[in-house]
Amino acid sequence: MEDLSFIPDIPSGPLDEYRNSASFNWKRLKLSLEGDIDLLKLKYKIWQTLENDPLFAHSHVMLTTDEEKRITQLQLKRINQYKFLTNETFRSNYSKKTRALMTINEAVNSLNPSVSVKMAIGIYLVSNALLSLGTVRHLKFYEATILNREILASIALTEIAHGSDAKLMRTTATYDPATKQFVIHTPDFEAAKCWVGNLGKTCTHSLLFAQLITPDGTNHGLHGFLVPVRDPATLEVYPGLIIGDMGEKIGVHGIDNGFIMFNHYRIPRENLLNRTADVTEDGVYESSFSDPSRILGAALENLSAGRVGIMQESCHSIASAVTIAVRYAASRRQFGERNREIPLIEYELHQWRLFGYVAAAVVFRLYIESFTNVYLKIVEKSNSGQRVDNLSEAVGEIHAMVSCSKPALTWTVLEAAQQCREACGGHGFLKCARLGDIRSNHEPTVTYEGDNNVLSQQAGNWLLRQYEAAVMGNEIDSPLGTITFLKDYATISKDVFTCKETSHLKTAQFITDTYKWLICWLLKQTHEKYEKEMAKGLSKFQAKIKSQVYRWKTLTRVYAEYLAIVFSVQSIAKKEKELQPVLYKLFYLYGLWSLDKHLVELYQGGYGVGDGLAKLLRDAVLELCGELKGEMVSVVDALAPTDFVLNSVLGKSDGNLYQNLQTAIFSNPDTFGRATWWRDAISRTPAKL
Numbered sequence: 001m002e003d004l005s006f007i008p009d010i011p012s013g014p015l016d017e018y019r020n021s022a023s024f025n026w027k028r029l030k031l032s033l034e035g036d037i038d039l040l041k042l043k044y045k046i047w048q049t050l051e052n053d054p055l056f057a058h059s060h061v062m063l064t065t066d067e068e069k070r071i072t073q074l075q076l077k078r079i080n081q082y083k084f085l086t087n088e089t090f091r092s093n094y095s096k097k098t099r100a101l102m103t104i105n106e107a108v109n110s111l112n113p114s115v116s117v118k119m120a121i122g123i124y125l126v127s128n129a130l131l132s133l134g135t136v137r138h139l140k141f142y143e144a145t146i147l148n149r150e151i152l153a154s155i156a157l158t159e160i161a162h163g164s165d166a167k168l169m170r171t172t173a174t175y176d177p178a179t180k181q182f183v184i185h186t187p188d189f190e191a192a193k194c195w196v197g198n199l200g201k202t203c204t205h206s207l208l209f210a211q212l213i214t215p216d217g218t219n220h221g222l223h224g225f226l227v228p229v230r231d232p233a234t235l236e237v238y239p240g241l242i243i244g245d246m247g248e249k250i251g252v253h254g255i256d257n258g259f260i261m262f263n264h265y266r267i268p269r270e271n272l273l274n275r276t277a278d279v280t281e282d283g284v285y286e287s288s289f290s291d292p293s294r295i296l297g298a299a300l301e302n303l304s305a306g307r308v309g310i311m312q313e314s315c316h317s318i319a320s321a322v323t324i325a326v327r328y329a330a331s332r333r334q335f336g337e338r339n340r341e342i343p344l345i346e347y348e349l350h351q352w353r354l355f356g357y358v359a360a361a362v363v364f365r366l367y368i369e370s371f372t373n374v375y376l377k378i379v380e381k382s383n384s385g386q387r388v389d390n391l392s393e394a395v396g397e398i399h400a401m402v403s404c405s406k407p408a409l410t411w412t413v414l415e416a417a418q419q420c421r422e423a424c425g426g427h428g429f430l431k432c433a434r435l436g437d438i439r440s441n442h443e444p445t446v447t448y449e450g451d452n453n454v455l456s457q458q459a460g461n462w463l464l465r466q467y468e469a470a471v472m473g474n475e476i477d478s479p480l481g482t483i484t485f486l487k488d489y490a491t492i493s494k495d496v497f498t499c500k501e502t503s504h505l506k507t508a509q510f511i512t513d514t515y516k517w518l519i520c521w522l523l524k525q526t527h528e529k530y531e532k533e534m535a536k537g538l539s540k541f542q543a544k545i546k547s548q549v550y551r552w553k554t555l556t557r558v559y560a561e562y563l564a565i566v567f568s569v570q571s572i573a574k575k576e577k578e579l580q581p582v583l584y585k586l587f588y589l590y591g592l593w594s595l596d597k598h599l600v601e602l603y604q605g606g607y608g609v610g611d612g613l614a615k616l617l618r619d620a621v622l623e624l625c626g627e628l629k630g631e632m633v634s635v636v637d638a639l640a641p642t643d644f645v646l647n648s649v650l651g652k653s654d655g656n657l658y659q660n661l662q663t664a665i666f667s668n669p670d671t672f673g674r675a676t677w678w679r680d681a682i683s684r685t686p687a688k689l
């Protein structure tokens, strides 16, 4: 067995009673959820290093937005200096290097999401894009960004008037053969690039997406360009550019989101990222299809890397939120009989409100850990030019998986953060409880890297194509096997609920079979609705619009939950035996708790008849809540970062809730002082009554 002494012990205290009732060792569960001891060690190394560095000390007062931005930038610089990514790991294989980068990102995200987002955009995503969209002439920028950390960049795609609808963006890059330069221009404010992270105050380069126009006037569509925007020595904006900050936001205050307008701004021809297409010196546009497998791998990496990162960060946000709420629930007592107050965690209502989210935190972690390994292997193989069977089909399937999973995860985490805040009552509203920050820093993830509602439509397109193939008896393009069951759709669609007791529902078989039925039924509904609208004479565009609500949208959500279920149950089967009982219970809870939200469809489609399904499913959820009550404090111990990183007065691992609260409230710098504006508050002639 591995030596886990690098994980600090948890102090003994009021939570011992619940910790002693757990059926497993929380450190082993922690390792199991991480999946790799070296990565877990790296996370602790980062957390402990930052805890010992005064630059990362938590502030007791609200900082101004400008100060948040300054500190975030300084923290990023310091993290770069720590070189958590060693040269050796940087030179190792793609999967190992990327896993290490992802781990660094996750570790920093749990402490300060602004720093990790700044780092993810400005270093990881930009360098990924340089590597995958660029060629050898961009390698110097790549190394300067990721290895030497000399360049902090940004990615400029969104415009004021166009976000999701990227094809219609209006910033142009027109090639001028006389000077061998691209001339970048913003026609008006509606075409200003906006929301660009790191652009407002700090970055020196931007990876710009603009319409490429050749001298013959042809528009070749959006292409990537590396654009210098500030002098690295002075941070002065270069002439020809207008750059500004977006102003106050409702979260991630440390990030300087900015806008930019170009006034016939010139960049060298070589700054076009020319992996798939180039413009010759005299202005001829040339597509390169020389190495399609590498190009597909590059496309996959570009489309998905940021979204995979968001899902990993989301796993950490939900872990922190449920840790705070469960530790609070186990220490906080309210009401009781015979003058004995009982902890909130004893209430079935409280368990039902929280435990589904704890189960989601575990299932998501297992899902994303396994999925990331599959994803990285495919990108690595295709990037290295190795043959990957059905690569283009695999790219399509992975894109569909990511396009529905990022929405499902980020939305669930947002709901979890809100529920955890409410579950901590009034104290949950304190800034030092940290639930407000977790929620508002997480919130934009439902919008950036593809708005959730728009992104999930892409998964729906892919699913419907597979359904049509299955119905026609053609081959289903699902090399990862996530939807191959559709070949049996006729048999699956005939399934009906026959269970007689809750134990029949608490099985992986029941949960996966029910999800398969749901997917088949929703596919049929969505397909029929779409065809009906087309038959009325609507265009494809209009027919799709008319098939979204209750169909397309629900379908993609259900498919995402199914993915989490199949990946996590396969992962649990490989875990050590001592951990399996608790992991399976958490898995059953997540599966049944999620199915509970689809009862309407299960009845509407005839899978459930009478009250048996709803009754047994809900009874099973409540039974699982009761069975898991004694495990939950240790489950969140396994999910939680260190106390310093969690940074919540309500979620400290020692469980000394009121002492911690008193210390926090009493140590606020202005708790006891008379208001500096006391003179304004009194009447002109105060009466001593």
Ligand SMILES: Cc1cc2nc3c(=O)[nH]c(=O)nc-3n(C[C@H](O)[C@H](O)[C@H](O)COP(=O)(O)OP(=O)(O)OC[C@H]3O[C@@H](n4cnc5c(N)ncnc54)[C@H](O)[C@@H]3O)c2cc1C
Binding pocket: 121, 154, 155, 156, 157, 158, 161, 162, 163, 164, 165, 194, 195, 196, 197, 252, 257, 444, 447, 448, 449, 450, 451, 452, 453, 454
């Ligand atoms: C904190 C933050 C950081 C960001 N960082 C960056 C960055 O670094 N670089 C960058 O380029 N951008 C960035 N963005 C911008 C972000 O990527 C966009 O906001 C996002 O792509 C959505 O585009 P939009 O805002 O134009 O929304 P819109 O596309 O206008 O959507 C508005 C609403 O309409 C709905 N909608 C749109 N189309 C449809 C449809 N076809 N069917 C049904 N509903 C629809 C959407 O679901 C959404 O709810 C950032 C945004 C935020 C908030």
